[in-house]
Amino acid sequence: GAVVSQHPSWVICKSGTSVKIECRSLDFQATTMFWYRQFPKQSLMLMATSNEGSKATYEQGVEKDKFLINHASLTLSTLTVTSAHPEDSSFYICSAKNPRSGANEQFFGPGTRLTVL
Amino acid sequence: QKEVEQNSGPLSVPEGAIASLNCTYSDRGSQSFFWYRQYSGKSPELIMFIYSNGDKEDGRFTAQLNKASQYVSLLIRDSQPSDSATYLCAVNTPGNQFYFGTGTSLTVIP
Numbered sequence: 001g002a003v004v005s006q007h008p009s010w011v012i013c014k015s016g017t018s019v020k021i022e023c024r025s026l027d028f029q030a031t032t033m034f035w036y037r038q039f040p041k042q043s044l045m046l047m048a049t050s051n052e053g054s055k056a057t058y059e060q061g062v063e064k065d066k067f068l069i070n071h072a073s074l075t076l077s078t079l080t081v082t083s084a085h086p087e088d089s090s091f092y093i094c095s096a097k098n099p100r101s102g103a104n105e106q107f108f109g110p111g112t113r114l115t116v117l
Numbered sequence: 118q119k120e121v122e123q124n125s126g127p128l129s130v131p132e133g134a135i136a137s138l139n140c141t142y143s144d145r146g147s148q149s150f151f152w153y154r155q156y157s158g159k160s161p162e163l164i165m166f167i168y169s170n171g172d173k174e175d176g177r178f179t180a181q182l183n184k185a186s187q188y189v190s191l192l193i194r195d196s197q198p199s200d201s202a203t204y205l206c207a208v209n210t211p212g213n214q215f216y217f218g219t220g221t222s223l224t225v226i227p
Contacts, residue, residue: 034215043205043219044161093160104149104209111160 002028002098006109013084014117020080021112023094029074030096038091050077084116120144121208123218131226136193138221140206149209150182150189154202161205196225
């Protein structure tokens with residue numbers, strides 16, 4: 001398997017502030033990481049694909065200026081929610097593919113629960 | 118048509134029974150298929166993957182793949198209350214896109 005960590009695990013912030021979430025692959029190098037958002041009782045929604053050393057690829061309807069993604073190294077991708085509003089409150093989950101895994105599966109971080117007041 | 122479809126349930130089975138979860142996909146060229154389990158408030162965890170037609174068994178779990186019918190299923194034998202969760206089917210397409218179904222909620226009744 002592979003281990004992916006996220007930090008923080010939960011965060012509460014005031015409306016209008018920015019929040020940074022970190023996603024790290026602990027025991028492998030991930031050239032590609034993914035960011036998902038999940039609202040209560042709904043499925044995972046892919047927000048963007050984060051590629052090391054290049055710009056992220058955003059899914060349709062996701063504002064790239066609001067959700068800033070930086071994949072500066074092979075083990076770290078960050079998601080910054082800029083000017084957060086209550087409707088951004090959600091469970092944010094990152095995942096990574098281990099390039100050494102032949103099955104191409106994604107390994108998920110534990111998630112970050114964001115609450116915007 | 119969605120890339121991956123699952124019956125959202127909820128599915129309820131008594132403890133000790135077999136739970137059967139189903140998934141269909143639209144891209145006939147898809148190569149890899151995955152089953153994840155997600156407990157409430159937690160992130161998904163991989164149960165197993167399959168990429169060849171037929172059955173693949175891992176403990177109490179059996180994944181079944183039928184590429185001709187574009188169908189993949191997960192059987193859970195001797196279901197336990199701890200198996201109560203949402204089960205997500207995921208498919209890796211030839212374009213290397215990874216699509217998740219909406220998940221099936223399973224409740225195992227003691």
